Amino acid sequence: MNTDLTPRQTLALRRHLEAGLPLVSRPYQCLAERINANEDQVLGQMHLWHEQGLFRRIGLVLNHRALGFTANAMLVLDVPDALIDEVGQRLGRAQGITLCYQRPRRLPQWRYNLFCMVHGRQREQVETQIQQLLDEHLLSDLSHQLLFSTHAFKQCGARFAASPMGAPCHG
């Protein structure tokens, strides 16, 4: 028996998954019925996508505001180019940093090249947490700014994207 899905079935499966995983006890059976395949084929395709890194996990996207995570800060730092990888990796591993990216400077308007997201329930708590973090990593001397978000105008994951707040806050 051929266990591979046809390209057409693969595409159909991906389309169905855009709406999320069916909320039933055997979701892959349910998806298989919709694309005229069997459960093993669908599970096989899911494992393949997972191994290829097309998705990291079957997970959820939280409405962080509804859950009380209303203090959302973007910490931006001006890190010397020679140190960016080292500092990025260190901060990326630090407790409380949810995302950490290098982005280009746009001089003279924008000098910051390292972007970190920190979410918390209270602004003061996030400010303290970030100050401690910078002190601990001996980074307080680097020019940096904290940009708190005050309003989310639009928060809908891109098609196929719906990354767990990775895209949402940071692109």
Add this chain to the structure above:
Amino acid sequence: MDDLDRRLINRLQRGLPLVRHPWQALAAELDSSSTQLLERLRQMLADGILTRFGPLFDIERLGGAFTLAALAVPEERFEQVAEQLHALPEVAHNYRREHAWNMWFVLACSTEQAIAQTLHHIENLTGLPLLNLPKEETYHVGVYFPV
């Protein structure tokens, strides 16, 4: 939200096992039942506590493109510009931040070319200078919110 909801959210943030009967596997872990877990999940999606449940695809691996961009919008025009961006399907997220660069948004397009075109369109539409800050290196992506 009760203790079971919290445990379910925290567990699902680590991912649902990729097996035939995933809820049965989770029910054993969380000392619950498949039916109850599914019921809770449906409710939290209906209440808007969760906005999505399913595989979280990596758009870049699927051939898409992202960027983060910012505008410095004069206060009196803020709402108007927010509406202009809201109307564009390429704008996935838009946040107001406390800074001279006060509007921060993410573009999600199918190609890099479409990103460039959209940025150009936004500049024309708003008449405002724009910062385009595409990701150059990822050091960490691991959003986990213990609730």
